[in-house]
Amino acid sequence: MPGTTTRQADALHQEQETVDDAYLRREELLQEVEQDLEAAPRDAVEAARITSLRRRRSDLRHAESGLVFGRLDATDGTSRHLGRVGLPRADDDSEPLVLDWRAPAARPFYTATPLDPQGQRRRRHIRTEGRRVVGVDDEPLDAGGSEGEELVGEGALLNALSARRTGKMGTAVATLQREQDAIVRADSDGPLVVQGGPGTGKTVVALHRVAYLLFSNPDLASQGVLVLGPSRRFLDYIAQVLPALGETAVVPATCDTLVPGVAVERDESRALAELKGRVSWQDTLTAYAHSLVPAPEALHFLLDGEPHTLPLRQIRRAVDAAVSGRDLHAARRWFVENVHDLLTDAVVEHHDELLARVEEGLEDILERVDASQAKSDDRGVHTGATGGHVDGTLSDHDIEQLRIRIANDRSVAGVLDDFWPLYDARLTLRDLLGDDAALSEFADWLDPDQRALIAGEPAPLASSDIALLDAVSELLGPIAEIDDQGEFLADRAAARRDWAYGHVVVDEAQELSAMQWQMIARRVPSRSITAVGDIDQTEAAHRHTSWEGAIAPVFGERWRRSDLTICYRTPREVMVLTGAVLAKAGSHNEPPRAVRDSGFEPWTVQVRDAELAATVRESVDAMAARWQGGSVGVVAPQARVTALREQLPDVVVLAATEAKGLEWDAALVVDPDGITTEPRGWNGLYVALTRCTQELGQVVLPARR
Numbered sequence: 001m002p003g004t005t006t007r008q009a010d011a012l013h014q015e016q017e018t019v020d021d022a023y024l025r026r027e028e029l030l031q032e033v034e035q036d037l038e039a040a041p042r043d044a045v046e047a048a049r050i051t052s053l054r055r056r057r058s059d060l061r062h063a064e065s066g067l068v069f070g071r072l073d074a075t076d077g078t079s080r081h082l083g084r085v086g087l088p089r090a091d092d093d094s095e096p097l098v099l100d101w102r103a104p105a106a107r108p109f110y111t112a113t114p115l116d117p118q119g120q121r122r123r124r125h126i127r128t129e130g131r132r133v134v135g136v137d138d139e140p141l142d143a144g145g146s147e148g149e150e151l152v153g154e155g156a157l158l159n160a161l162s163a164r165r166t167g168k169m170g171t172a173v174a175t176l177q178r179e180q181d182a183i184v185r186a187d188s189d190g191p192l193v194v195q196g197g198p199g200t201g202k203t204v205v206a207l208h209r210v211a212y213l214l215f216s217n218p219d220l221a222s223q224g225v226l227v228l229g230p231s232r233r234f235l236d237y238i239a240q241v242l243p244a245l246g247e248t249a250v251v252p253a254t255c256d257t258l259v260p261g262v263a264v265e266r267d268e269s270r271a272l273a274e275l276k277g278r279v280s281w282q283d284t285l286t287a288y289a290h291s292l293v294p295a296p297e298a299l300h301f302l303l304d305g306e307p308h309t310l311p312l313r314q315i316r317r318a319v320d321a322a323v324s325g326r327d328l329h330a331a332r333r334w335f336v337e338n339v340h341d342l343l344t345d346a347v348v349e350h351h352d353e354l355l356a357r358v359e360e361g362l363e364d365i366l367e368r369v370d371a372s373q374a375k376s377d378d379r380g381v382h383t384g385a386t387g388g389h390v391d392g393t394l395s396d397h398d399i400e401q402l403r404i405r406i407a408n409d410r411s412v413a414g415v416l417d418d419f420w421p422l423y424d425a426r427l428t429l430r431d432l433l434g435d436d437a438a439l440s441e442f443a444d445w446l447d448p449d450q451r452a453l454i455a456g457e458p459a460p461l462a463s464s465d466i467a468l469l470d471a472v473s474e475l476l477g478p479i480a481e482i483d484d485q486g487e488f489l490a491d492r493a494a495a496r497r498d499w500a501y502g503h504v505v506v507d508e509a510q511e512l513s514a515m516q517w518q519m520i521a522r523r524v525p526s527r528s529i530t531a532v533g534d535i536d537q538t539e540a541a542h543r544h545t546s547w548e549g550a551i552a553p554v555f556g557e558r559w560r561r562s563d564l565t566i567c568y569r570t571p572r573e574v575m576v577l578t579g580a581v582l583a584k585a586g587s588h589n590e591p592p593r594a595v596r597d598s599g600f601e602p603w604t605v606q607v608r609d610a611e612l613a614a615t616v617r618e619s620v621d622a623m624a625a626r627w628q629g630g631s632v633g634v635v636a637p638q639a640r641v642t643a644l645r646e647q648l649p650d651v652v653v654l655a656a657t658e659a660k661g662l663e664w665d666a667a668l669v670v671d672p673d674g675i676t677t678e679p680r681g682w683n684g685l686y687v688a689l690t691r692c693t694q695e696l697g698q699v700v701l702p703a704r705r
């Protein structure tokens with residue numbers, strides 16, 4: 001229809017003008033920020049302003065794509081453009097040229113429907129390639145509607161979803177759906193667990209939530225946000241999806257990298273990973289750390305050749321006072337200071353006794369000398385702070401000097417070190433884990449075989465040791481105060497094990513052991529946590545089958561749950577296969593509903609072992625030809641991966657474990673039965689089947705006996 005084409009051309013033209021204005025305005029704003037940044041900070045207020053300017057610069061620089069992606073036309077005749085960052089007009093008072101997607105006024109863009117138009121007449125998605133507007137998708141919101149209109153901006157969404165997958169994760173900021181938006185903007189008090197099946201946008205939601213929280217809660221930038229992902233590859237996503245995040249207040253990490261200066265040094269069996277992830281370790285380690293508090297005894301010191309003894313009674317009191325509510329090293333510091341005081345008192349007392357004895361002797365002599373002379377001497381009065389050096393008693397200053405000398409005395413320090421040594425966290429953990437007798441005392445919930453398994457492990461750290469090490473480090477406390485260093489908050493936070501973050505986001509949260517949850521809880525005293533995951537994709541050794549089982553040991557009842565129910569990745573043709581697989585995995589959940597058809601029926605070829613290699617090669621080549629410009633991936637049982645990789649050097653070949661979180665246009669699942677016999681069983685196959693955005697092929701071998 002020519003009329004439609006003209007209207008479309010007009011719309012493109014009109015939006016191009018806005019987009020051009022927006023890029024110009026962004027340039028101006030960037031220049032202003034650069035100029036402001038040239039001035040060196042003079043004080044703390046200035047320094048905070050500089051930090052916020054840097055953040056603004058980073059936001060502006062990284063908003064190159066998606067600078068403007070939408071428009072809302074209200075029923076009152078006003079309209080607003082939306083984009084990745086807000087762009088105020090030069091005369092700050094009027095409506096911004098572009099509204100930040102995170103601003104409250106932008107919300108109807110993600111939530112308005114014809115049934116609930118929220119004062120809006122039309123929603124427009126503006127598609128751009130670079131700086132060029134290539135399309136607009138309009139959705140009338142004033143035409144009334146029916147129940148069950150599930151998708152927001154359907155045209156733009158389906159367009160985005162059918163785009164080729166290049167291996168890089170795209171941004172979904174323009175097409176976030178209602179149930180996703182509700183989670184992105186949810187309150188951040190207390191733990192929020194988001195359950196979503198494959199392809200429901202859990203990672204998308206988690207990362208956009210970080211951006212939203214930082215925008216809506218400026219204080220968060222000074223506390224930092226920890227984003228925990230399953231792997232380095234996930235962490236790279238952060239830079240791809242929300243590039244501006246990485247530079248300032250966000251610390252990306254995996255559970256294995258959470259303790260600064262410590263890395264995983266070896267693999268471990270699933271049996272050991274499961275055992276060492278149990279929450280019972282928290283009590284075990286607490287009791288073990290407590291056993292390191294020394295048993296009180298009288299302490300003997302030698303100062304300036306003089307012996308001094310602090311009796312058992314005093315030491316017991318000092319130890320008891322020190323340990324209450326403190327970690328072991330803080331208690332030790334408290335105790336040591338207390339002993340320095342006690343020792344100072346003892347020396348002063350000793351000095352006074354000596355003096356008194358000298359005075360008694362002197363008085364005998366003085367009685368024999370002229371009484372008037374003795375009177376004028378006035379030696380019997382203790383003048384405290386001022387007269388000490390005159391009359392032989394110690395002044396406050398003398399006592400302070402004495403205390404300093406005692407605090408720096410090597411022999412005193414030696415006695416205290418012997419009595420209450422400093423503990424290295426790693427050696428302490430090793431001492432416990434490597435000692436069958438200690439394990440039977442402090443971990444009586446382990447049976448003898450389990451103890452032997454743990455005590456027989458080599459010293460280098462495995463992944464499950466990191467969470468145990470973190471718990472031990474917390475119980476011991478730092479040996480000395482740590483200096484905060486680094487220009488950006490993210491650098492300073494990452495360098496400290498004891499940094500208290502304002503919020504923590506966890507992706508693939510179903511994989512966390514109870515001890516890893518403890519490790520996270522320690523880092524966010526406010527418990528402001530967003531955890532996204534799919535309990536049905538659990539791979540970790542603990543194999544939790546419910547969020548209650550996974551979370552309750554650490555958070556009890558104090559957490560909320562939200563569900564994502566729509567699958568944006570995997571097409572309907574494939575998702576219908578997954579219900580049976582999920583049931584075989586023992587899940588009571590339904591797979592998520594697919595949002596679209598791909599038009600490709602999943603296919604299966606049966607081969608004998610001898611034909612496997614050739615069939616896989618052929619299938620991959622055919623898929624690659626069909627999905628040019630996109631991606632093809634192969635998922636196979638672990639035991640076949642090496643051989644397949646040699647045979648297909650140009651294709652990604654992964655075990656089901658490694659494929660979690662990834663997606664390709666086409667996926668070839670090799671030997672699905674073999675995948676179900678791996679430790680993850682049917683859950684592994686569920687992951688494998690849900691990796692494609694368009695086409696699924698399966699190469700099946702004869703059933704095993």
Ligand SMILES: Nc1ncnc2c1ncn2[C@@H]1O[C@H](COP(=O)(O)OP(=O)(O)OP(=O)(O)O)[C@@H](O)[C@H]1O
Nearest residue numbers: 172175176177198199200201202203204568569661
């Ligand atoms: N609202 C959206 N708009 C556009 N694309 C989206 C949207 N939500 C999700 N997607 C896309 O769907 C795909 C799946 O998203 P994502 O990887 O976040 O899902 P997931 O739930 O983490 O999946 P998995 O459980 O398999 O790891 C990605 O390509 C993502 O970009």
